[in-house]
Amino acid sequence: MNKSTFFYLLLLSLVCFAVTPRALAEQAVPKLQGKLMQGSLIRGETKAGSKVWLNDKVIRVSSDGYFVMGFGRDAALTHTLSWQHQHMPARDSMQLVLQKREYKIERIEGVPSKYVSPPKAVLDRIRQENTAIAKARKTNSELRDFLSELIMPAKGRISGVYGSQRFFNGEPKRPHYGLDIANKTGEPVVAPIGGVVSLAHDDMYYSGGTLIIDHGFGVSSTFIHLDKIHVKVGQRVEQGERIADIGATGRVTGSHLDWRINWFGTRVDPALLVD
Structure with missing residues (x-):
């Protein structure tokens, strides 16, 4: 060789x-x-x-x-x-x-008693509304909007954060799973990224005006306590498009937007996805 x-x-x-x-x-x-x-x-x-x-x-x-x-x-x-x-x-x-996180404790007084411990007469309504929300969050579409960088859906003061444990009138409740943005009723809410509307309800018991947008592959945004909703189920929306107005509907003590993000049934922190 x-x-x-x-x-x-x-x-x-x-x-x-x-x-x-x-x-x-x-x-x-x-x-x-x-x-x-x-x-x-x-x-x-x-x-x-x-x-x-x-x-x-x-x-x-x-x-x-x-x-x-x-x-x-x-x-x-x-x-x-x-x-x-x-x-x-x-x-x-x-x-x-994963990095372990510490969460803050919030104590909120002055909430009407019917929202802290709802009367039996509305329990069926609450169950039906929760079922509709869960169904919307199970959507597993081929949309790819979840790959886009997100923008804030509203302007205002951050008044509540993800993961905080809330006490209403001294009674402990489930942790908060959204990012609260305080501003006056009627201020615009825009789509943080594009998607398709999967739920639009004017008056849910706890969340008032409620809107859910599907971003694809199980990722969805939820917007609650809305005063007005400007889109309908099945409608395509683009990032930055006005979709609703901030309000004070449902269980609230003031006008604000509660913005949430889910991966199917898993609630994640919107603040980690925006600058």
Whole structure:
């Protein structure tokens, strides 16, 4: 064997080693965008045609490799993200470690007693409204608006934050899952990103004027305590488009917008998605 043949075979063996399935898989770890902490919405990108799992639960992946996942207020701090690219024999995985968060306590007095402990006469109404909200949040459309950068849906003072534990008239209630923006009734509410309206209700018992917009792949925005709603179910809206007016409807002590974001049934923090 002459010297040139030897070096050719050596180079060929190195190239073959470099492109083994395992090496290719390790070079194609999914890219993640977002803050790894409780309450976060994480957007991801992997190779087209790949499969993705979060803690062994299948995650929807677009044809070109985009996906999204959310972690709730009190989510466990460690999770396993797995993926399998096309033509790869097995899954690869990595551990996701979330930052633990501390939440503030809010005490709100002067709330009408019927909203703190609703009378039995309205329990059926509340159940029906909760069912409608849950149905809207189960939407798993092919929209890709969730990949866009979000803008604030309204101007005003931040009067309430995600995760805070609220006491109404001294009685502990569920944590708050939205971002409250205080401003006067009639001020505009705009779409933080594009999407399709999946629920529009003028007067729910707790949330008053309520609007939900689907952004795709299980991601939705909810806007509550609205004075007026300017869009209807099935309507396409674009980022920055006026969709409603700030109000003081439902269980409130003042005029404000309560803005929430969900990944299916998981409530995440809107503040982590805006600058």
